[in-house]
Amino acid sequence: xxxxxxxxxxxxxxxxxxxxxxxxxxxxxxxxxxxxxxxxxxxxxxxxxxxxxxxxxxxxxxxxxxxxxxxxxxxxxxxxxxxxxxxxxxxxxxxxxxxxxxxxxxxxxxxxxxxxxxxxxxxxxxxxxxxxxxxxxxxxxxxxxxxxxxxxxxxxxxxxxxxxxxxxxxxxxxxxxxxxxxxxxxxxxxxxxxxxxxxxxxxxxxxxxxxxxxxxxxxxxxxxxxxxxxxxxxxxxxxxxxxxxxxxxxxxxxxxxxxxxxxxxxxxxxxxxxxxxxxxxxxxxxxxxxxxxxxxxxxxxxxxxxxxxxxxxxxxxxxxxxxxx
Amino acid sequence: xxxxxxxxxxxxxxxxxxxxxxxxxxxxxxxxxxxxxxxxxxxxxxxxxxxxxxxxxxxxxxxxxxxxxxxxxxxxxxxxxxxxxxxxxxxxxxxxxxxxxxxxxxxxxxxxxxxxxxxxxxxxxxxxxxxxxxxxxxxxxxxxxxxxxxxxxxxxxxxxxxxxxxxxxxxxxxxxxxxxxxxxxxxxxxxxxxxxxxxxxxxxxxxxxxxxxxxxxxxxxxxxxxxxxxxxxxxxxxxxxxxxxxxxxxxxxxxxxxxxxxxxxxxxxxxxxxxxxxxxxxxxx
Numbered sequence: 001x002x003x004x005x006x007x008x009x010x011x012x013x014x015x016x017x018x019x020x021x022x023x024x025x026x027x028x029x030x031x032x033x034x035x036x037x038x039x040x041x042x043x044x045x046x047x048x049x050x051x052x053x054x055x056x057x058x059x060x061x062x063x064x065x066x067x068x069x070x071x072x073x074x075x076x077x078x079x080x081x082x083x084x085x086x087x088x089x090x091x092x093x094x095x096x097x098x099x100x101x102x103x104x105x106x107x108x109x110x111x112x113x114x115x116x117x118x119x120x121x122x123x124x125x126x127x128x129x130x131x132x133x134x135x136x137x138x139x140x141x142x143x144x145x146x147x148x149x150x151x152x153x154x155x156x157x158x159x160x161x162x163x164x165x166x167x168x169x170x171x172x173x174x175x176x177x178x179x180x181x182x183x184x185x186x187x188x189x190x191x192x193x194x195x196x197x198x199x200x201x202x203x204x205x206x207x208x209x210x211x212x213x214x215x216x217x218x219x220x221x222x223x224x225x226x227x228x229x230x231x232x233x234x235x236x237x238x239x240x241x242x243x244x245x246x247x248x249x250x251x252x253x254x255x256x257x258x259x260x261x262x263x264x265x266x267x268x269x270x271x272x273x274x275x276x277x278x279x280x281x282x283x284x285x286x287x288x289x290x291x292x293x294x295x296x297x298x299x300x301x302x303x304x305x306x307x308x309x310x311x312x313x314x315x316x317x318x319x320x321x322x323x324x325x
Numbered sequence: 326x327x328x329x330x331x332x333x334x335x336x337x338x339x340x341x342x343x344x345x346x347x348x349x350x351x352x353x354x355x356x357x358x359x360x361x362x363x364x365x366x367x368x369x370x371x372x373x374x375x376x377x378x379x380x381x382x383x384x385x386x387x388x389x390x391x392x393x394x395x396x397x398x399x400x401x402x403x404x405x406x407x408x409x410x411x412x413x414x415x416x417x418x419x420x421x422x423x424x425x426x427x428x429x430x431x432x433x434x435x436x437x438x439x440x441x442x443x444x445x446x447x448x449x450x451x452x453x454x455x456x457x458x459x460x461x462x463x464x465x466x467x468x469x470x471x472x473x474x475x476x477x478x479x480x481x482x483x484x485x486x487x488x489x490x491x492x493x494x495x496x497x498x499x500x501x502x503x504x505x506x507x508x509x510x511x512x513x514x515x516x517x518x519x520x521x522x523x524x525x526x527x528x529x530x531x532x533x534x535x536x537x538x539x540x541x542x543x544x545x546x547x548x549x550x551x552x553x554x555x556x557x558x559x560x561x562x563x564x565x566x567x568x569x570x571x572x573x574x575x576x577x578x579x580x581x582x583x584x585x586x587x588x589x590x591x592x593x594x595x596x597x598x599x600x601x602x603x604x605x606x607x608x609x610x
Contacts, residue, residue, distance in 0.1 A: 027331060027332075030331050030332065030335065031331055034331065034335060058353065058354060058373070060351050060373075060374050060375035061351040061352050061353040061354060061356070061373040061374060061375070062352075062354065062372070062373035062374045063354050063373065078346075078351060110494075110496075111494075113496070113502075114496075115461050115495065115496065115497065117461075117462055119461075119505065120505065120509050121497075121502065121505055121506070121509070139354070139355075140354040140355055140391065141391055141392060142391050142392045143389065143391045143392065143393050143394070144394070147394050148392070148394060148417070151394060151396070151415050151491070151493055152491070154493050154494070155415075155491040155492055155493050158492070158493070158494060158495065159465060159466065159492075162461055162462055162465075162495075163462060166509075188489075192392060192417065192488065192489075193392075194392075208509070209506065209509075211503075211506040211510075212506050212509045212510050212513065215509065215510040215513035215514055215517075216513055218513065218514065218517045219513050219516050219517045219520065221517075222516070222517035222518070222520040222521045222524075223520055225520070225521050225524055226520050226521060226523055226524030226527070227524070228524075229521075229524035229525060229527065229528040230524060230527045230528050230531065232528060233527070233528035233529070233530075233531035233532050233535075234531055236531070236532055236535060237531055237532070237534065237535035237538075240535045240536070240538075240539050241535060241538060241539060241542075243539075244538070244539035244540075244542045244543055245542060247543060247546070248542045248543055248545065248546030249546070251543070251546040251547055251549075251550045252546050252549050252550050252553065254550065255549070255550030255551070255553040255554045255557075256550075256553050258553075258554055258557060259553045259554055259556060259557020259558070259560070260557065261557075262557040262558055262560070262561040263557055263560045263561050263564065265561065266560070266561035266562070266564035266565050267564055269565065269568075270564050270565060270567065270568030270569075271568075273568050273569060273576065273579070274568050274571065276579065277571060277572055277575060280572075280575055281572075288578065291578075291579070291582055292582065295582040295585055295586055296602070298586055298590075299585055299586055299589050299590055300594060300596075302590055303589075303590060303591065303592055303593065303594055304593050304594070305593070305594040305595070305596055306593070306594070306595045306596070307595075307596045307597075307603060308595055308596065308597045308598070
């Protein structure tokens with residue numbers, strides 16, 4: 001049993017026709033391998049360019065032409081190669097802050113605090129958006145677009161801030177600064193031949209540094225206080241003047257009433273007098289006596305009275321009256 | 326047997342693939358190179374393309390030819406008026422002459438150190454001749470162009486072009502910065518109290534103006550009222566006078582009777598014989 005087992009592989013190894021057949025086989029195999037290698041080699045020239053990309057074809061390292069989106073082909077290494085560059089994507093750099101994640105920002109004090117022309121310090125946060133205008137220049141002239149854009153923008157922005165005053169930066173100059181920064185950064189990037197086009201420069205938060213923000217806010221509240229004080233004074237005026245007008249009118253009307261009353265009273269009394277006079281003139285003596293006696297009756301009629309018939313007792317009576325009190 | 330030729334071909338191809346590259350080298354668009362033979366520079370190439378060399382004897386050293394940034398560390402510098410400024414500069418540079426570069430620099434690292442030294446010393450020297458306000462102000466482009474020119478001139482022999490030197494930041498050291506904050510605070514406080522004072526002033530003006538107007542209005546009305554009253558009184562007097570003048574004697578008599586009636590009604594009377602009235606009464610007339 002043991003012998004048989006050993007014999008079997010030997011038999012197979014030296015089997016008739018074996019070597020010739022395996023040589024043919026290996027020759028075909030090598031050919032196939034070579035064909036496969038050649039095929040893979042030539043297939044390696046295919047490349048895909050995305051819809052927002054371009055491909056830069058280089059022949060022996062030298063740039064020859066640009067191809068658009070789609071499936072492209074270049075001669076395999078070492079003859080040709082391709083560099084694919086994103087072109088339509090907006091790229092951006094943040095100055096003075098970083099987006100931690102969408103909607104969450106972190107201010108970088110060292111980067112955002114800038115000296116103004118009037119010796120103050122202001123905190124400026126800016127975003128610059130740019131895109132690739134000339135892919136070949138971008139790919140072959142600069143090492144990294146991000147740093148060049150960021151550093152250039154930062155230096156230009158600081159110069160712009162330094163040539164303005166804090167009050168105008170916080171208010172009127174905002175737009176001027178972003179426009180001028182965009183122009184100057186663009187000019188610098190063009191001069192360097194970066195192939196970068198600046199799309200937008202946005203000033204984000206422009207504010208006094210946090211150390212002094214309370215004092216700045218107080219100025220605003222002082223402005224509101226001022227408005228309020230003036231408003232209240234105007235209200236006071238608007239209350240007072242109509243009231244005074246009313247009182248003045250009242251004063252005049254009262255006076256007019258009084259005058260009218262006086263005149264009417266006078267006319268009434270005059271008419272009464274004239275009427276009596278008219279009657280009196282008809283029988284002067286009698287009327288006079290009658291009027292006198294009537295008045296006497298009225299006055300003496302109600303009053304308490306002591307009649308002294310003797311002239312001498314008048315004084316005694318007066319003494320009596322005096323001691324009683 | 327007909328596949329037998331394949332193996333020699335394969336061997337030839339493989340040998341060619343190994344040997345041929347040592348006869349050629351490819352320079353990319355981003356690169357430039359020098360060809361060295363036993364350490365001696367034979368050729369300096371800045372154009373991309375396919376080039377030949379002698380195998381095993383020549384070696385090729387490639388360098389980047391793109392613009393690179395060197396960020397100089399922030400340094401304290403002193404202005405002519407002895408103020409401290411923290412400046413953070415960066416330089417844009419590239420290797421323009423690989424031959425000079427290889428001759429003078431061992432590596433890019435050494436080149437960076439050299440750039441650092443030269444840029445920093447020119448920044449310090451140039452700014453040191455300027456007053457603080459001139460350095461801080463936005464008009465530093467000319468100064469930087471000057472620094473760029475000086476640095477470029479110094480680096481020229483090393484095969485390096487300094488394209489520009491710019492100030493990324495020119496700031497105050499922390500201690501001076503706090504002083505500025507304090508000043509800004511007190512400035513704003515002054516402004517706020519000034520605004521409030523102005524508000525008080527304006528308000529007071531308005532109130533006083535209103536008070537004045539009201540007072541004038543009342544006085545005018547009082548004056549008119551007095552005139553009206555006077556005219557009324559005068560007219561009444563005229564009416565009285567006109568009527569009573571018709572018979573002054575009778576008026577007096579009548580008025581006296583009225584006065585008696587009004588004033589003497591409550592009195593105690595002692596009626597004596599001196600009165601005609603009593604005399605007549607006592608005598609029974």
